[in-house]
Amino acid sequence: MLIRRAPRFTASEITDPKLYLSRRELMAGAAALALVPGGGEAAAPKGEPLAAKRNPAFSLSEAATKIDHATTYNNFYEFGVNKDDPSRLAHTLRPRPWSVQVDGLVHKPKTFDIDELIKLFPLEERVYSLRCVEAWSMVVPWIGFPLAPLLKRVEPAGQAKFVEFTTLLDSNQFPAQKPGFFGFSSLDWPYVEGLRLDEALHPLTLLTVGMYGQVLPNQNGAPVRVVVPWKYGFKSAKSIVRIRLVTEQPKTSWEKAASQEYGFYSNVNPAVSHPRWSQADERRIGEFRRRPTLPFNGYADQVASLYTGMDLKKFY
């Protein structure tokens, strides 16, 4: 018979400081919740309010998608590949403290603390349509400010031709960044996205810190993301830690994973099918019938000129 003498405690029993710190946060959060009237009920989680004036120049005649849908039906692979993974696991992300490094080919590189960044320019609310490459869409009232003034503030150098966005790399906060079975990983982390400099400077490109009158929920890319409404949703990088100006076209995560399916440009285009499905129509979340997809997601009058002379079938 085997007699095992166990040590009084194993290394694994010692609580990781990160864990108990997060427990404290949790308890503090629970205490705060208890102060809110009716806070104990299992109501839809209400975010912290964020005031911003609606910019009527960027609005849609359509009703916004239900907030419950916009916060529970998400593609955010850092949490998992299923639509409900981000909302289920969102609590693992800690959007404070947070800083965003803006550097690369610029004359005044700077790392901004998120709370400093948010106050740089006046926040505004814009209602954009969001078209996912998977042929569904939403209407979301975002809160933020255009990316252009931020980029101008760091003074791009002449050689800067592209802007690269990098999402946080931290498997403690993003569980799906841990390799799974057989070292399997859905994407090559960190998530990298990119825009041409003129696309990044376009007035529609919004640096976003809130939605639906609230601080951006974790599952939607807290604390800061971009929203590029004329491109498929995956082009709008979430939980950004770095914005880098570069000469070469950035190699994006989705191009690395499947370049024949997800091109660098990925402008919403009903005429160019995804290799496996048509992009001619889409299902607006909350609607029954599919509706036709519009070129550049309905923003053609504002952005089509960026691509004059380009073969958009080739540069999909």
Next chain:
Amino acid sequence: MTRRTRVALKVGVWAGGLAPLLLLGYRAWTDDLGANPISVITNTLGDWTLRILLASLAMTPFRIVFGLSWPIALRRLLGLFAFAYVCLHFSVWIVLDFFFDWPRMGADIVKRPYITLGMLALLSLIPLAATSTTGMIRRLGARTWTRLHRLAYVAAVCAVLHYLWLAKVGVTDPYWYAGALLVLLGIRVVDWSRRVIRRRAAAVAASSAPLRS
């Protein structure tokens, strides 16, 4: 197997086969299907088609590996449940997803390989369901019937490929189904080759027997 055990097993299959559908109906009724209910309904029905189809194909390996004969009695019922689910899956695609947009669906069947494969899987299950009665077995003769019902393998392979092809990067579920199908087919191949070897050995023994007398 006694009659009572057989009835109990069949009741179990009925309950197991209907449960996912009832659960889906309940979730739809209580508005619990989330932001994109049509996609949830389509995917759930597809998942269960594949699971039940693989379960029906697991009955023979059960007999081969564990020497149990009773699973064979459940095969037809499981196969019919798989057919019912695939019909629902297909109907949802026609009615809820594309709302009878025939040209659009036709184009997808031709142009999208994963939809082509899904259609092939469905089509190969139709003759199986149609000839599932004892009367049909008798009319076709056991031999023809058995041959015809090998279409079940075609259906399963097409269904797994359909799922593999449609799943986006990072989704691992279809690989598990593919793995399960490979195991189920592998057991049959091993069993079949062992029988061939045994039969050959027996033939050799039979032909050499007269020499010894």
